[in-house]
Amino acid sequence: METTRRNIFRFAAGASAGVFFTPAPWKLLDDVSVWSQNWSWIARPLRGEITEKFTACTLCGAGCGIRARCVADQPCRLTGLAGDPASGRTRLCPAGIGAHQLPYAPSRLRTASINGKPATIDEAVVEVMARVKSANRVAVLDGRPGRCASDIYRAVAASDKKWHYVVAPGSTGLMAEMSRLTGVAWGLDTERVKTVLSFGAPVLHGWEMPGKLLERRADYRLIQVEPVQSRTAAFADTWLAVPPHTEGVIAGAIANVMFRDGLVSCDAAAGYRNVVASLTPERAAEISGVPVARIEETARAFASGGPAIALGPVEAGTLGREGAIAVAALNLLIGDRAAVVARGPLVLNAEFADIEEGSVDVLLIDGAAPLPPSLVRRKLRAGACVVALSAFPDEWTTLASIVVPAPAWMEFREDVTGSPDAVRNSFRLAAALVKPAVDRTITPADFVARAAGVDKTVAAEMDARIAAIHARRVGEVYKAGDGSRVELASLSADDFKAALNDGAVWVGPLEKKVRTGAVKWPSDAATFARALVPESTGDGLMLAVRSGMPPVPLLGKLYQESELYAAAGIVRMNPVAGMAEGTRVELRNAFGSGNASVRLDASLPAGVMQASNDAALKLCGAGSDAWRMAAVNVRRAS
Numbered sequence: 001m002e003t004t005r006r007n008i009f010r011f012a013a014g015a016s017a018g019v020f021f022t023p024a025p026w027k028l029l030d031d032v033s034v035w036s037q038n039w040s041w042i043a044r045p046l047r048g049e050i051t052e053k054f055t056a057c058t059l060c061g062a063g064c065g066i067r068a069r070c071v072a073d074q075p076c077r078l079t080g081l082a083g084d085p086a087s088g089r090t091r092l093c094p095a096g097i098g099a100h101q102l103p104y105a106p107s108r109l110r111t112a113s114i115n116g117k118p119a120t121i122d123e124a125v126v127e128v129m130a131r132v133k134s135a136n137r138v139a140v141l142d143g144r145p146g147r148c149a150s151d152i153y154r155a156v157a158a159s160d161k162k163w164h165y166v167v168a169p170g171s172t173g174l175m176a177e178m179s180r181l182t183g184v185a186w187g188l189d190t191e192r193v194k195t196v197l198s199f200g201a202p203v204l205h206g207w208e209m210p211g212k213l214l215e216r217r218a219d220y221r222l223i224q225v226e227p228v229q230s231r232t233a234a235f236a237d238t239w240l241a242v243p244p245h246t247e248g249v250i251a252g253a254i255a256n257v258m259f260r261d262g263l264v265s266c267d268a269a270a271g272y273r274n275v276v277a278s279l280t281p282e283r284a285a286e287i288s289g290v291p292v293a294r295i296e297e298t299a300r301a302f303a304s305g306g307p308a309i310a311l312g313p314v315e316a317g318t319l320g321r322e323g324a325i326a327v328a329a330l331n332l333l334i335g336d337r338a339a340v341v342a343r344g345p346l347v348l349n350a351e352f353a354d355i356e357e358g359s360v361d362v363l364l365i366d367g368a369a370p371l372p373p374s375l376v377r378r379k380l381r382a383g384a385c386v387v388a389l390s391a392f393p394d395e396w397t398t399l400a401s402i403v404v405p406a407p408a409w410m411e412f413r414e415d416v417t418g419s420p421d422a423v424r425n426s427f428r429l430a431a432a433l434v435k436p437a438v439d440r441t442i443t444p445a446d447f448v449a450r451a452a453g454v455d456k457t458v459a460a461e462m463d464a465r466i467a468a469i470h471a472r473r474v475g476e477v478y479k480a481g482d483g484s485r486v487e488l489a490s491l492s493a494d495d496f497k498a499a500l501n502d503g504a505v506w507v508g509p510l511e512k513k514v515r516t517g518a519v520k521w522p523s524d525a526a527t528f529a530r531a532l533v534p535e536s537t538g539d540g541l542m543l544a545v546r547s548g549m550p551p552v553p554l555l556g557k558l559y560q561e562s563e564l565y566a567a568a569g570i571v572r573m574n575p576v577a578g579m580a581e582g583t584r585v586e587l588r589n590a591f592g593s594g595n596a597s598v599r600l601d602a603s604l605p606a607g608v609m610q611a612s613n614d615a616a617l618k619l620c621g622a623g624s625d626a627w628r629m630a631a632v633n634v635r636r637a638s
């Protein structure tokens with residue numbers, strides 16, 4: 001056929017029409033889609049029997065009960081347990097909802113390492129034993145005290161005086177400072193509380209046990225004293241925006257007003273009157289800018305709104321020791337009207353911050369201890385060995401010379417003892433529901449026991465604790481499957497253990513009223529009051545760093561894209577700072593420097609910036625007790 005322009009057009013038109021009638025392209029599409037679904041690395045949904053299993057979340061101390069829907073024994077959906085008496089949560093938080101994905105996170109630690117070189121776990125044990133042998137002081141830092149693993153650490157510390165068992169500040173709960181003052185362990189009575197006066201406590205978000213308080217939100221008044229409008233501040237009845245580091249002054253001034261106006265109802269509080277005598281509301285107003293009338297109004301609301309509770313922030317270092325005492329003292333001033341329940345005599349763990357500086361030769365870290373790395377470095381002797389025992393890389397694995405991979409949650413059976421702030425003691429087991437995604441791991445406690453030559457295992461400790469709880473025959477057992485409750489005394493030891501393995505939780509009885517002994521009030525009023533007053537920031541702005549994003553990859557992405565948490569490299573500040581939206585600025589202080597883009601946010605008080613990422617966290621730190629606040633100089637980046 002002759003090739004003319006007309007024939008080419010006719011051929012093209014015919015081909016276009018014909019393509020709809022030939023099966024070739026459709027077959028090609030079909031083949032490509034079948035072929036591309038069979039690539040070895042494409043994830044395939046499991047097929048198999050659909051079952052329901054019960055476990056508990058160990059990502060934070062709340063220890064929420066979990067109903068896991070499984071396909072072919074693989075958990076695919078996690079939900080909370082209605083009426084869970086231990087955590088008080090019927091819904092899981094965003095971190096818990098997707099936590100069954102964690103074992104498969106690409107960032108998992110897959111092998112041990114010594115000085116950055118891959119090693120076996122046995123080699124790591126031998127190396128640590130050698131370092132321990134020549135050490136004067138070995139410390140085990142427990143990020144989650146109270147577990148059976150913690151019993152092993154205590155046993156190790158008892159076996160040799162060079163070993164020390166220490167916990168991170170804050171891991172003993174929000175009531176810790178009140179407990180220290182009185183020598184009694186306290187729990188927060190979430191059932192009765194009518195007024196919550198929170199000094200930066202994340203009452204409605206982020207705290208270990210907000211379940212009951214979230215459910216009862218309509219039943220109590222929430223006054224939030226905080227420099228930035230956190231999500232708790234946004235949902236509070238009253239938000240007192242205060243400059244950073246002045247929370248302790250406000251707490252002291254509230255106590256001063258209560259003494260002045262006869263609102264104190266506890267004889268043991270008399271010794272505190274002189275301590276806060278100089279912290280008048282007028283002085284607090286001068287320091288914080290909060291009007292005298294608002295301080296007085298808050299004092300009256302707290303004193304007359306019982307049962308009431310004053311709470312400090314989760315990170316114990318944020319207010320400093322004096323600030324934490326000033327907050328805890330408010331609960332003692334209102335005596336029986338404080339919404340607290342005594343849980344028995346206090347068992348105090350040594351805190352890491354109290355260790356002598358430059359004295360630790362070997363430090364083993366179990367869990368994500370909320371401490372600034374700069375503080376940890378100060379405690380180490382030159383050439384000290386840090387051993388990080390973790391499933392995921394974190395700031396401790398970066399600092400460590402020996403890294404040991406631990407199993408991730410759901411890969412091994414562990415125990416959950418509930419929040420230290422809970423009113424009742426509880427105990428449950430978090431069952432292993434998935435096959436380990438990493439071949440060789442060891443639980444931190446088993447590693448420490450091996451390195452110390454102590455013949456104990458977590459599994460044996462768990463059995464011993466279950467037997468000890470059963471022997472007391474008090475409290476009740478909540479069965480996760482049908483939500484029924486039975487008296488522990490009615491169960492045999494085997495039935496109790498079987499119930500725990502099936503997701504049941506044991507909840508102890510309310511403790512009888514414990515008499516509070518003499519309160520250890522600060523002895524030097526002038527030093528106490530001085531320590532509450534923040535130092536001048538010079539020309540700098542205060543940088544407030546909020547905690548990071550949830551660990552689940554998908555939720556992390558949603559959080560970032562919705563900007564519920566500021567993305568890395570963003571710093572929020574009030575327009576009065578004189579910066580335009582998007583300006584690149586350099587943040588600098590004694591601890592480091594970094595660049596960020598400005599996002600204007602009128603909800604922030606003048607003089608305060610907010611960021612929520614690790615780089616900003618590094619600017620808070622060494623030498624400071626306020627680990628998430630720092631004075632920072634800001635200038636336009638060149």
Ligand code: SF4
Pocket residue numbers: 057058059060061062063064089092093094095096097208
């Ligand atoms: S609150 Fe804590 S224990 Fe409960 S689901 Fe969230 S991370 Fe897990």
